[in-house]
Amino acid sequence: MILLANNxxxxxxxxxxxxxxIFILFLxxxxxxxxxxxxxxxxxxxxxxxxxLESAAKAREDMLKLQSDNEAILRKAREERExxxxxxxxxxxxxxxxxxxxxxxxxEKLIEKAREGIENEKIKALSEIHEQVATLSVExxxxxxxxxxKKSGKQEKLIDSYLKEIDLNKN
Amino acid sequence: xxxxxxxxxxxxxxxxxxxxxxxxxxxxEKTGTEGEFDASTFILEHIADSHExxxxxxxxxxxxxxxxxxxxxxxxxxxDIFTSKKLAGGNEYKGYKLEEEGDLKGKIVxxxxxxxxxEKNLPLDFSMTxxxxxxxxxxxxGLIIFLSLSRSYRKSGISHPKGIQSFLxxxxxxxxxxxxxxxxxxxxxxxxxxxxxAFFFILINNLMGLIPFPPPFGANVTGNIAVTFVMATCTxxxxxxxxxxxxxxxxxxxxxVPFWLLPIMIPVEIIGLxxxxxxxxxxxxxxxxxxxxxxxSLICLIFIFNSLSVAPVSIFFVIFMDFLELLVAFLQAxxxxxxxxxxxxxxIPENH
Numbered sequence: 235m236i237l238l239a240n241n242x243x244x245x246x247x248x249x250x251x252x253x254x255x256i257f258i259l260f261l262x263x264x265x266x267x268x269x270x271x272x273x274x275x276x277x278x279x280x281x282x283x284x285x286x287l288e289s290a291a292k293a294r295e296d297m298l299k300l301q302s303d304n305e306a307i308l309r310k311a312r313e314e315r316e317x318x319x320x321x322x323x324x325x326x327x328x329x330x331x332x333x334x335x336x337x338x339x340x341x342e343k344l345i346e347k348a349r350e351g352i353e354n355e356k357i358k359a360l361s362e363i364h365e366q367v368a369t370l371s372v373e374x375x376x377x378x379x380x381x382x383x384k385k386s387g388k389q390e391k392l393i394d395s396y397l398k399e400i401d402l403n404k405n
Numbered sequence: 406x407x408x409x410x411x412x413x414x415x416x417x418x419x420x421x422x423x424x425x426x427x428x429x430x431x432x433x434e435k436t437g438t439e440g441e442f443d444a445s446t447f448i449l450e451h452i453a454d455s456h457e458x459x460x461x462x463x464x465x466x467x468x469x470x471x472x473x474x475x476x477x478x479x480x481x482x483x484x485d486i487f488t489s490k491k492l493a494g495g496n497e498y499k500g501y502k503l504e505e506e507g508d509l510k511g512k513i514v515x516x517x518x519x520x521x522x523x524e525k526n527l528p529l530d531f532s533m534t535x536x537x538x539x540x541x542x543x544x545x546x547g548l549i550i551f552l553s554l555s556r557s558y559r560k561s562g563i564s565h566p567k568g569i570q571s572f573l574x575x576x577x578x579x580x581x582x583x584x585x586x587x588x589x590x591x592x593x594x595x596x597x598x599x600x601x602x603a604f605f606f607i608l609i610n611n612l613m614g615l616i617p618f619p620p621p622f623g624a625n626v627t628g629n630i631a632v633t634f635v636m637a638t639c640t641x642x643x644x645x646x647x648x649x650x651x652x653x654x655x656x657x658x659x660x661x662v663p664f665w666l667l668p669i670m671i672p673v674e675i676i677g678l679x680x681x682x683x684x685x686x687x688x689x690x691x692x693x694x695x696x697x698x699x700x701x702s703l704i705c706l707i708f709i710f711n712s713l714s715v716a717p718v719s720i721f722f723v724i725f726m727d728f729l730e731l732l733v734a735f736l737q738a739x740x741x742x743x744x745x746x747x748x749x750x751x752x753i754p755e756n757h
Binding site for chain 2: 242253
């Protein structure tokens with residue numbers, strides 16, 4: 235029995251030869267015609283699944299981004315509208331106030347001019363009055379001289395009073 | 406589903422039945438000739454390789470046997486090929502004889518003209534023995550399965566697996582994702598063909614060895630040490646050839662080891678180099694052989710007690726053992742592949 239068991243654990247040359255031949259042939263044939271196509275098919279499928287999952291995730295991300303972009307654009311447009319309206323309102327207000335200021339200045343200028351004219355006219359008139367008063371006084375003086383040159387005392391008094399009057403008026 | 410289960414159960418029962426009746430007939434024969442039943446001889450004869458494939462023995466003592474081709478080579482006589490029928494019953498043919506007793510039992514020996522056996526000078530025996538034929542059949546079955554699988558992949562492209570694909574793809578993916586990638590890292594693709602071939606070769610042979618009756622089933626292939634020797638040698642060769650600088654440096658000048666320890670360390674490392682595949686060889690051989698021995702022993706119980714009432718107990722335990730063996734068939738294929746991947750992975754360390 236021990237001998238038989240001994241036989242059992244001693245590898246036979248022939249069996250080694252045949253099993254090496256069979257196993258290596260099995261390995262070579264399967265490697266070339268089975269494992270290669272099977273593994274590459276499995277790998278291709280794995281990659282396709284991975285790729286499609288990734289692209290799906292990317293598409294979802296893109297969509298979210300697009301949505302947020304749209305919102306941002308809308309918000310921006312609204313802001314711009316507000317700004318434009320505000321600017322327009324400002325321009326309008328400024329124009330109105332400018333016009334108002336200009337008109338007021340113009341009116342003041344006109345009034346000033348008028349006032350100046352009036353003053354000039356007044357001065358002119360006054361000088362004319364002075365002239366006339368002078369001629370009148372000369373006439374009156376000549377008349378008075380003609381009448382009262384005889385009474386010398388009175389004459390002097392009168393001349394003095396006239397002269398005083400004129401001086402006062404002039405001042 | 407239920408009917409399928411039922412059918413497979415009946416097939417299983419039938420196989421167990423044939424196991425017992427097939428072995429039983431042999432056993433009866435033994436009891437008849439020797440008077441006392443010799444269980445150990447009976448068991449070892451069934452586990453050992455043989456030049457003929459015995460199917461059954463008829464009631465009248467005639468046996469139905471497939472005679473396998475004998476291929477012999479010796480220096481004096483050259484190459485000889487003939488059927489083992491010529492050597493049946495201890496016959497002498499072309500100066501060769503199948504030894505039936507003694508040290509050389511089961512071996513073919515040269516006989517010289519005087520009729521004495523030349524024990525020193527044995528011819529080289531390249532016969533297609535039972536194990537070789539069983540292995541060949543397993544390889545053919547494997548080729549048929551996987552070539553058709555690859556064809557179906559080529560046909561279906563990268564669509565979802567169907568038919569045989571859905572059955573085998575998870576196993577292939579298991580070998581890839583749980584054996585190759587964790588042990589070999591990103592270089593795993595180079596070793597996938599070997600790992601897959603080893604896994605399925607062992608698995609098919611283990612499963613075929615479990616089915617006892619119609620040849621080519623029932624040959625003890627993975628329980629033959631020559632076969633496990635070849636497979637372990639393949640792992641060994643692949644490991645050494647893929648070993649990188651770091652690996653060899655660890656063997657001949659392990660970093661961090663003082664130089665005066667190297668004379669001890671180097672032999673230890675070299676022993677380790679060989680002990681790994683040696684363990685692979687012994688593990689597979691011993692597991693499968695042990696399983697077969699247990700099943701045969703349980704059947705032998707009937708003949709040892711020489712009573713039919715033991716049969717139900719024997720059958721129950723044989724069924725139990727067959728289920729266990731089914732588990733072991735997968736487990737050993739897994740372990741052999743896992744350890745091969747581990748050893749190769751140890752020879753290609755990524756960075757150190």
